[in-house]
Amino acid sequence: MASSSRARPILRTDYFGQQLATKIDRDATVVATNSLALPKPLAAPDSPLAQPAFETKERRLLELQLMNYFCFDVCSSLPGTYFPETRNIWTVVVPRLATNYDALLNAIMTLALRHMLCSGCQDIAPLDEKYQSVVGTLSPAVADAASFTSVVLSLDAFASLRDRDIGDYAAPVQWLHLCKGVMQVFRVTLKLLKGYPEANINKIVATSGPFVERSQIMCEANRNQFPALLMRQPGESNEDDAAYIETVSYIGAIQSAIKAGEDIHSTTRRLIVYPVLFPQRFVELLDEHRPRALVILAHFFAVAAHCRTSAWVGDIPKREIIALAGFLAPQYQHELAWPLITTAQMAIYAAMIIPVLYLLFRHGKVGIIGWFYLAAFCVLRILGGALALGGSKTATIIANIGLSPLLLAASGILHESNSLRKVGDAKVEWAVVLALHILVAGATAILAVGASALQSSSPLPSDLIKVKVGITLLLIGWVVLVGWSLQSWFRRSTQHSEASRAGRKILIGVAFALLFIGIRVVYTLVAFFSQKQSLSPVTGTLVVRIMLVLVPELVASLILIAYGWITRNDTSPKNIEGQAARIHTRSRQGNA
Template sequence: MPPRRSHKKSRAGCRRCKARKIKCDEIHPRCGNCTKHGVACDFEHPSFVDALVPVDTPRPTTSTSNCDSPSTSTLPPTPSVDSSTPLPLYRNPEPLPLTSNTKSSRMMELKLLHHYTTITCETLAISSPVSEKIWRDTVPNLAFTGANFLADALLAVSALHLRSHTPQDQELIRASHSYMASTLSEYGASLSKGITESNAEALFLTAALIAFQSTASRIFTRDDSGDLKERSDGYALPLSWFHSFQGVKAVVASSWQWLRHSGIVVPIIESQPALNLDLSGDNLNFFGHLLAGVEDEIVGYDDDPASQVLTRQAYQHAVAVLDWAHKIPHTGAPLVFLATVSRRFVELLEIRRPRALAILASYFGLLKVLDSVWWLRGVARREVMGIVSLFDPDDEEWWPRLQWPLRIALYESDNIPPDIWGADWAVEKALLDQASQNGGFVSHIELLSQMFSAMQNMPQTMPDALDVIAYQNAINRSRALDRQMLLENETHSSH
């Protein structure tokens, strides 16, 4: 028998290659695999790659759900969250230097700041000239007052915007990752110290920019549905979008006592169309078919009555938001979906319940009309095709319900005729005017603020009133805040 052929194992390979279980060529300062894929290598920046490694968290045993890569889903701790609410935990990333050349670093910052104030700031708001002015003038001025994490967030988003034009620019890639890593580190540290009147505005704006970054980063993770065939792990749901946008909501819920008087935050919030949801289930709405058979599903999957209630509410509320946004998508209303769905709905996505996936596909179909926005470009097609790939074409129950998002996502332009879209654009302005008469987004938050206090006096045996509230998750966070404050008061009194 001939001797066995010797094989040299890669024992000093980079952590990314080890995680992917592939052979590393161990070339410094950047191995061949990381160079090929245009990603960071810990040979080059050890602290940065180590910072982006997620802490081990339990995954659902009933699912093979995949989250985004750590570079797009690393989020700071969310303020004042109920301990029973699971959230992804990541090590706080450390900022990495852009370059050893101080002059080059300064020139990069000037380039990014100029691009932000002249171009990027105009792309963050949708159909809101007032918000555009705030993002262009007021926000940078606030960042210059000492809110370093806000300044870094501006530069990170600006770098990502520039990178959308030149995806292979290594300097922009490093700048985007570096400034966002610095943002997350300082932002997380500030949240851990507590939100105050002096930092509430900066934290809100930073949370919004983190949400923008999380969304826009998705365009660099894969090119189109064709790339999915080359991925051994299949399609990965963009769960980081939900976590980042709900992080914005959490900051608002935790600091509304100060934000309600802000000349910066209130105009941004008020520029959003007022929620006008029909949660009764009595009317025939466009996405009502997504709720067909929901009772049988709930009984079949969940034995616990409390869990059944949460699941039913999660589906009903998500579909109600779809129906509302479907009528006024050009206003940016579909983006509200990410912040308003309940934590239970996100959990249903994580375990890949077919109904939750079908609802998500319809949501991404709504984003087709916003395809001209750079950080949403191609989202509808890419995500709808990815979700559809998780279904069997012979599935007679769910395949017909995917036809609308498929038809919309594959439409050749974002100017979709009303007969294909399923809504009359002529009534869009009338609906907006009617909603504004009932109060804007700030009015909704004010109402919720009053309900937060009232709910604390309700006995636990009373019927759950959350099915009539748009912000299920925000209310949970508010309850945790109130419990914490009550505990602190009791502790203080005892002393």
């Protein structure tokens, strides 16, 4: 299995790789219920972390490897370790604490397993019994270690969301209940450690700074990041509405930090810490599957997608948002437009850019223009999604000008087709390419200036006119491109070679792609001339943004990639040179 293979380079035996993958849930339960005051439950005898009747070499090696992995691999990705002192605490002090505190040692082992086998992990059990027994006998000597145990296990619980079963969707309240348990432990331990500046957990808390300061989180600026989520629904009590608003403030604080350009490691720290602070009433409403609570949860995961490169986040946001979209009733789907579209767009184009860059290399200089602009289009869409998650107004500008590189990509790939087929005069071809570039570049500049001005606090009527002029010029550019494609379609190739046949295939791909690009261009024109919010590429309904924005661009890009992939071998520089040499040889033989 995949998770086993990932563990083998570290554990070096098939047996332990399989055991770690299949027994992690049972081991996590042992960690969760193993108490200082209560007798230890019997662990499965075949579990690698189960307490054996006698020590073995395999167990000692396993624990050594897990601790080594924790210090050198896990700690580097923990929230807050960008501070040197915090990193030293996690890599040096915490392992030392664990040697005298079994619960922390077991938690470290489990977290190391989770990091290794994140693709095969399961939900971990709640830790209420463990925490109650620890708190009941707590003293300053063990409070420090108990605090770190809470942090480690809450982090492990968040990471475990990536592989929970979401087929029959249920809100991840178990994770949030664990977060509330962590909060209870922290209240007791921090109170007990007050006045102990040498306590390591106090040093880490000190680095939290203003991002956990309630007065800075519960501000109007954070709440207004998502105004639609603040609308009170019929039948909601004052307590319910207050819980929703407080939760939205936490999510808005994360988005504000992203918008301000905060480091991704700091933002990941917020993602781990803020759910611990969510109001208990919100967790209860989420457990009842209240629609407003589920929509707010979807927005939390949409913001979390900004940190998808973190080992602790990964594809969790995408899985949760897609599952929520399938669970919520149709009347609530429009409220998921922002998290669903932005998350899907970033994930799709991040995956697409890899084959595009490969085709840029394979097609060589004859296709460099087209594939370069297609790569630029993918980057622009990824950037637009990231800015949208950050609440940046620049996302609106990028959404409007994103068509430009797609049009230029189609023109460049069409030029590649004509070059391979040797149709028309080369100078005329380059003149058409240059003219189209000037037209699209001018349209993009006018559109960007107008769209930027429309986002200001006092837009002028002339700003909207600029946007309309820019969109109209893009439409003219598309019409020119269609006309050029039709002319190329009816021109005969002067050669009969593999490269010429590849050029014909590419021309077919460009023709199909232009149909979907046309849908996107015409839609944008209608959206800006009608000025309807429901048709806006940024604020439109879920159906509009998927069917008229995401799908046409995606299908056009995939068509170009598909035909580029089919012809990748026939259009390589070496293959073209070889074909030219063979044609020249046959020509000389015929003349002889």
